[in-house]
Amino acid sequence: MRRIVYTKKGGLDSIDIIEDKTPKLSPNEVLIQVHRAGINFADLMMRQGLYGAAPNFPFTPGYEIAGVIIGLGKDVSKFSEGDRVVSLCGFGGYSEQIAVSDDRTFLLPDEVSFDTAAAMPVTYATAYHMLKHLGNFQKGDSILVHHAAGGVGTAAAQIGRHLGASKIIGTSSAEKSDFVREMGMIHVDREKEDFVLVCKKETDGDGVHHALDPVGGNHLMRSYKSLRSGGRLYCFGASSAVKGSKRSLISAIKMWKSTPKFDPLRMMNSNKAVFGVHLGTWKDQEILAQHMIELEKLLREGGINPIVDKVFRFEDVSKAQKYIHDRKNKGKVLLDFSPL
Ligand SMILES: NC(=O)c1ccc[n+]([C@@H]2O[C@H](COP(=O)([O-])OP(=O)(O)OC[C@H]3O[C@@H](n4cnc5c(N)ncnc54)[C@H](OP(=O)(O)O)[C@@H]3O)[C@@H](O)[C@H]2O)c1
Structure with missing residues (x-):
């Protein structure tokens, strides 16, 4: 079986594809023939060596996969060979086959495609975790994303939208304005418009x-300023550390140096909260599993519908990552590992 490897920190040329043995199973693991692996922005940051929670090089990235069970550890009772599943596998998902713990694996309803399944775990669990679990989202709340x-x-x-947001204000590159509006958001051109002003204007001066x-650096303080009294800021990324597909230490240092130091006394006076959020280091698996169950229910009821922009064959992984570096994606990008 083949898997993708990041050989060293760097640009797209540090990606390789290697031949490897079928993974050995621990008693509580299932062996999955991967059909789709999701690409996350974090994968790009890991490749550039800008992601603290990544394994040492060389390693295989890939947080999420959808596929078919082809082997069972001796203690696994809740799955059978042939089951279609989705898994939040941690690392290693960019592989034709992977061994994953059964408590990170979920059965797929027949009607859910591998594309839809692989597009969901990280992005939807992260958004749901912030808004619903940490954020205690209430009907009528407003969001800046x-x-x-x-x-x-x-x-x-x-x-x-499903939870009843009053307004969702979304920043992106200008070319995606129509798409962002189609998604039910008020679009803000991230380069030309001031999202703080838009947030205030759209909420009668209160803020969201x-x-x-997920941008980080001094952008965080502007997001904080967009909040109303009682509002919550979720710091969950540092995309401003990334400049193109090559590793840029200068951008990373700039991001790091411009990151605000929030003062609890000032936060007290303005009644605002700041959450640091990292699903990868979140320890409580039961809560994550609960999120997945809720999201699967929402999917079946039509409350959510993951947008898959493009599926690349895994041999074209560099092209797929370049597509994201070039800011072209609208929705999710996947790798196709299905046997030909
Ligand atoms: N903490 C967590 O648990 C967690 C979990 C999932 C994701 N995240 C973070 O959330 C963010 C979104 O993740 P995602 O996987 O859904 O990715 P994504 O938003 O699909 O990432 C690609 C898009 O990001 C925008 N972007 C902003 N800065 C960029 C840059 N320097 N280079 C390339 N694109 C840039 C571009 O769109 P526009 O130019 O149109 O804005 C691009 O199309 C990332 O920062 C990621 O690290 C964190």
């Missing part, structure tokens, strides 16, 4: 209830 046309952005828009910021 950056990278609005991307994976988490579109997931947050759909979940927000929830600001989802």
Whole structure:
């Protein structure tokens, strides 16, 4: 079986595809023949060596996959060979086959395609975790979301709409304005418009209830300023550390240096909250599993509908990652590992 490897930190040329043995199973693991693997922005950051929670090089990235069970560890009782499943596999998902713990694996309803399944776990669980679990989202709440046309952005828009958001304000590149509007958001051109002003204007001067910021650096303070009293800022990424497909230490340092130091006394006076959010380091698997169950229910009821922009064969992984570096994606990008 083949798997994709990041050989060293760097650009797209540090991606390789290697031949490897079929993974050995621990008692509680299932062996999955991967059909689709989701690409997350974090995968790009890991490749550039800008992601603290990544394994040491060389390693195989890939947080999420959908496929078919082809082997069972001796203690696994809830699955059978041939089951179609989706899994939040941690790392290693960019592989033709992977061994994953059964408690990170979920049965797929027949009507859910591998595309839809692989597009969901990270983006939807992250958006749901922020808005619903951490954010105690209430009907009528307003949301600011950056990278609005991307994976988490579109997931947050759909979940927000389902939960009864009054307004969802989304920033993105100008070319995606129509798409962002189609997703039910008020579009803000991330380069030309001031999203703080738009948030205030759209909420009668109050500001939004929830600001989802994956950009980091000084952008965080602007998202904080977009909040109303009682509002919550979620810091869940650092995309401003990335400049194109090559590793840029200068951008990373700039991001790091411009990251605000929030003062609890000032936060007290303005009645605002700041959450740091990282699904990858979140320990409580039961809560994650609960999110997945809720999301699957929402999917079946039509409350959410993951947007898959493009599916690349896994041999074209560099092209797929370049597509995201070039900011072209509207929704999710997947890798196709299905046997030919
Ligand atoms: N903490 C967590 O648990 C967690 C989980 C999932 C995702 N995240 C974070 O959430 C963000 C979104 O993740 P995603 O996987 O859904 O990706 P995504 O939003 O689909 O990422 C691609 C889009 O991001 C925008 N972008 C902003 N800065 C960029 C840059 N420097 N280079 C390329 N594109 C850039 C571009 O759209 P526009 O130019 O149109 O804005 C691009 O199309 C990422 O920062 C990711 O690290 C965090």
